[in-house]
Amino acid sequence: MARAFTDTRSAHQKIAAGLRRRITRGDLRPGVQLPSTAVLMEEYGVAGTTVQKALSMLKDEGLVVGQPGRGVFVQGGTQRAISPGVYLPPAPQGAPYRWVSEAEKESQxxxxxxxxxxxxxxxxxxxxxxxxxxxxxxxxREQVLLLDEEPAELARCYHPLSLAEGTPLMEQRKIRGGTPTLLTEIGYPPREFVDEVSSEIPTEDEVVALELPKDMPIMLTFRTVYSDDQRPIEASLLAKAAHRYRMRYQVPIQHRD
Incomplete structure (x- = not known):
């Protein structure tokens, strides 16, 4: 028998959660006007101050915007899907880091x-x-990756000193083509990566770097990159704002007799 469980969040948090999901999954598109405060009051059976608190949360998250005299409109859209696998291969000679070139393909x-x-x-x-x-x-090596000037990911990438010493990895500058390109050049081409993705409460550093609104969780990816002979060449902690992005994985299905 299923045990009884009650959602103990405040009313405005529940309302914000419902509207947020409709926005991030595309049911409420950018430019669409939200129902009026009076309509939302009747729909949820709450006071006007509760509705305003819910809308304030969504405004802080950049999902809606108020227009004086008109109402509240959806500003953010569906979450941006990020496919990790496309960023791991080295960039072509002379080309920028794949974060830049892949963004250009999406007009970003x-x-x-x-x-x-x-x-x-x-x-x-x-x-x-x-x-x-x-x-x-x-x-x-710690950096913030941005899309259209909006912080998308806080990347903290660790490398063994035995691999990094004496290479440009140690230099206080960006790497042309990104670390996958440099790792390939110094004899450690990325061959495989393993991701472990969790939902976590952000630290203060993550809140500041990603410009997160209050009480917003993050997606935290713990990634291990391997080179030849299954040698680990990088271990990374990659933090993303949970309400802005989603991960997309395309994995072939192996059939066994």
């Missing part, structure tokens, strides 16, 4: 902002994945 402007390049003691799971001894250090 892709860019990045390098935050730091530093030798650090990596998080436990990163050290384990890279096969580092306890207390060993790794190279961290």
């Amino acid at each position: 402007h892709g860019s990045s902002r390098l935050l730091q390049v530093a030798v650090v003691t990596p998080p436990y799971e990163v050290a384990q994945t890279l096969g580092l001894d306890e207390g060993a250090q790794a190279l961290l």
Whole structure:
């Protein structure tokens, strides 16, 4: 027998959740006017202040915008789908990082902002994945990836020092073509990656870097990139705003006799 369970969120959070889902899944398209406060009050059986709190949440998230004298209109659209596999191959010679070139295909402007390049003691799971001894250090390259000047992803990428030392990976600058291109050039071409995706409460650094509204979770991808002989060459923590983006994976189905 199923046990009883009650949604203990406040009324305005529930209303915002319902409207948010209709916006991100395309049922309410950009430019569409939302029902009036009076209509929403009657639909949900709540006071006007509750409706306004719900709409305020959606405004903070950039999904709706108020137009004085007219009403509230959908501003954001469906979530942008990001296909991780297209960014892992090295870029053609002289070409920009695939984040930029793939954005252009969607009529978007892709860019990045390098935050730091530093030798650090990596998080436990990163050290384990890279096969580092306890207390060993790794190279961290941290950057924010943007689409149309909007923060899309906070990328914290760790590399073994044995691989990175003496290479441009250690330099405080962006890498032409991105790290997959450089890794290939120095003899460690990316061959395979494994993603583990979770939904998490963001840290303060993630809130600031991604310009997140209050109480918005993130998608956190823990990615391991392997080169030849299954050697781990990169372990990354990739944080995205959960209400703006979704992950798209296309995986061939293997048939077994």
